[in-house]
Amino acid sequence: MITGATAVTTVKASGLSPIIASRRTIGFVLLAILIVVAGRIGYQQLDWVTHYPSAWVLPLSDWISAFFEWLVYDFRFFRDSALEFSARDVTRGFGALLNYPLAFTESLFFSGFNGQVPALPWVTVVGLAFVLGHWAGGWRVALIGGLAFLYLAVFGVWQASMQTFALVIVTVPLVFSLGLLFGILMARHRTFETLVTPLFDMLQSMPPFAYMVPIVVMYGVGNVPAMVVTAVFAVPPVARCVALGLKSISHELIEAGLMMGCTPLQLLCKVRMPAARETLLVGLNQGIMQTLAMIVLASLIGASGLGSQLLTSLQSLRLGQALEQGLAIVVIAVALDRLSRAYARKPPTYSNRSLSAWRRHPYLTMALVFIPLSIGLAHFIPALGVLSDTQTLSTAPWWDAKVEWVTVHWYDSVQTFRNFMLMQALIPIRDFFQSTPWVTFVGLVALLGHRLGGWRLALGSSVLMLFPVVTGLWTQTMTTVYMIGTAAAVCIVIGFLLGVSVAGSQRLSKITLGLCDFFQTFPSFIYLIPVVMLFKVSDLSAIIAVLLFAVVPMVRYTILGLRNVSPRLLETVTQQGTTRWQRLVKVKLPIALPEIMLGISQVIFMALFMVAITSLIGTQDLGAEINAARSGNDTGRALVAGLCIAFLGIVADRLIGAWAKRKKAELGVR
Known part of the structure; x- marks a missing residue:
């Protein structure tokens, strides 16, 4: 950084000499004027300019469409053998694997298990958010987490919110795992980083809607394709964060690990990653926020939850409901952002193994006690499980009234x-x-x-x-x-x-x-x-x-x-x-x-x-x-x-x- 009197001198004396700078500027302006004039003349005289x-025209879109049509309908692995399968079989098989944890989390938070075991009551989720927040960042984060999930229950968007939350819970580990893998490879191999950086630039610059289409062709529609689209969108920033953290470690620390006889895997797991912990957790935070943003957009290809309801409300111009559902998404985003940031700042803790398990892990003990207690209370008090429409609040009529007032009084x-x-x-x-x-x-x-x-x-x-x-x-x-x-x-x-x-x-x-x-x-x-x-x-x-x-x-x-x-x-x-x-x-x-x-x-x-x-x-x-x-x-x-x-x-x-x-x-x- 610039400091002191040296910085003042640098600021005053920076840049090229005035004469050279002015000549280059004049030349740049003259060339720009020449290009504009030539283009205008060509626009009037030459059809190929107009x-x-x-x-x-290069029929690139036709070539790409033809390639995907061939890939989906004609290409086969091990053609004319007992092991023959198509590219779509591979993607659908991968989708089926992703569907197992997704089905479990949806049952846990939203739909229940086979109609016999109900989903977690809202009071249980609110309490767990409070405990998790206090463990990660103290009372302030605990209140943010608990009140955020309480808002979802009280304002009647619990079911849709839990659908979205279940999707996030499964997608974030996938995104972070892929980001961690790519980040490690980028940090260790310069050639790999050189090859993958333009791809990441393109994916981060391209609107996600563009690569939704090939993913729909290969995976169909629904929650699983939404997870794949989200991974494509969210992995690049996570990988960049991981690579940055691993490359910023001091050489002295790495040399100390090598002198102690660490293998490459031990050096990565025992030295590099702990030293880059804070940056890696910032990457996790980025993955959570990118995942939540993309899962809302993925409602256009069948993702369920708040995004789907918000899109339906917007298309039918029910702006009050749309705003209420949008605020619910913001509440989830704020809660997850604050929890992940607090965890990223939380210093490592070391427990005394001579203590009993419940004293070494008080928050885990508290959660294990609270879960059955709250589920039992919800069984006897149904309102603690799911609030009915008469027990919830809604601001949609108020917003609709404001919209109508604005339309009437401000329209002209x-x-x-x-x-x-x-x-x-x-x-x-x-x-x-x-x-x-x-x-x-x-x-x-x-x-x-x-x-x-x-x-x-x-x-x-x-x-x-x-x-x-x-x-x-x-x-x-x-x-x-x-x-x-x-x-x-x-x-x-x-x-x-x-x-x-x-x-x-x-x-x-x-x-x-x-x-x-x-x-x-x-x-x-x-x-x-x-x-x-x-x-x-x-x-x-x-x-x-x-x-x-x-x-x-x-x-x-x-x-x-x-x-x-x-x-x-x-x-x-x-x-x-x-x-x-x-x-x-x-x-x-x-x-x-x-x-x-x-x-x-x-x-x-x-x-x-x-x-x-x-x-x-x-x-x-x-x-x-x-x-x-x-x-x-x-x-x-x-x-x-x-x-x-x-x-x-x-x-x-x-x-x-x-x-x-x-x-x-x-x-x-x-």
Whole structure:
């Protein structure tokens, strides 16, 4: 990090000399103008610039669809032998294995066992959540866990919540096991990490709806395919976290383990993993949150529980019920997030083996005593088992009344604002992007890549941006760029201003970061509710939903970037007589700019994640392509559209990353 007077000198003297910098800037601007002018002339004179010829379109989607059709219906292992089986037999067999633990957890929390043994009463689950929370993090976490599950019971969403919870309980160990395996391999083998990193980048950039289609083709629909989709979505961040933790261990610790005669397996299990425990548990937390977010989306392929009910309520415009079900998802997410975070921070404990078992494990003893006691009470007091409709509360009528009031009293004002934004701002912006020649856009991306990272970045970015052109999805891609660009621009401005305004106060920063944590637990579906309620179905609704979902990382990274500026540096520049405004503009922002740019990158990724979801309210972009392909099980169409979105995210991430790296080098920030 930059500290003291050296940092001040670095900030003042960073970058190229003014003459060289100005020449390069002038050359960059002139080349950009030349590309734009040439593209405009070509747009007017050359048909292949105006409309990419259909004869040049690469039928990649047809090839992918044909491959999956061959894989499902024609390909056989050990053909013409007694052992012959198909690829679908393999996937269905794997699905059957996953179904065993899932059936058990559903029976335990939701349906009961063969109609003879009932599921766990709500009072039992609430009590166990309280005990687990106290063991992990004390009274505060215990209250959060207990009250969260109590809310689910009291507000009448217990059955659906337990369906979702049962699915999470089985999926998280699968996700973490796969993430742990990939993370270990990435940490030990650089070649493996080099090969798998682009795949993880693509999976994290591609909307999950895109790879739902091939998974449905191979696995069918239901809870098991939902688990597979969730694993594909959630494993990459867990694996990255595990690899980071294992690679950050000091060489001295590893050498000490080797000197003590540890085998490679012992070194991993006895040295590396315990030393990286905190980072590994952060990966577990990420796996839990990603799993819960994806299982809600997987309701589109038959996953039961709260996600399915929420989707049904949204489609029938029962907004009060939808909001209530959405809040239940948030409650589960908050409870699991706080429990996993508390466990990640919990220091290892060592028990005295001379003590009796119940004294060495008091929480386990308490749970074993409470379970039969609470089940027995629920047998005699049915309300402790399952609350009837007359015994539960519901806020849906209140929300429906508010929706009706807003519709009656705000309708004219909201519609006036909606029409103004569409006609005066959004439609002209959309027309501008859609009329931009593909050669101009690709050329400008290549020029920017060369400016920030050299020829290699320029070539890679331009090739990725040519993919939508050669696959015939350029118009849909430009529509996506218009929507994501508009939403991201507003996110960046609002998030930056909010982050700057609270970063100066430790108390406000803590409160704001806490709110960011809270809103990040909201499933993406939730953000469709207020916009549909107020703005109906339109591009404005989709952009506002993206804005609400994606603004959080911009606020977070702005605060963290500004708060991480060295106090010694601030003290030094204050002693030199700088004003508060000068310290912000001349010192804090230049040093925090790389982190702020990372926030912008996260905004873009989260906005791209929302593309397929906002297509549910009537957009006409790449998300609509994926949604149409999902409805028709068109594997090739879904994957090609998903790759277009993924490549947009990768290009944006690479350009922003190159800029941040360059800026850090100029500022001397490590």
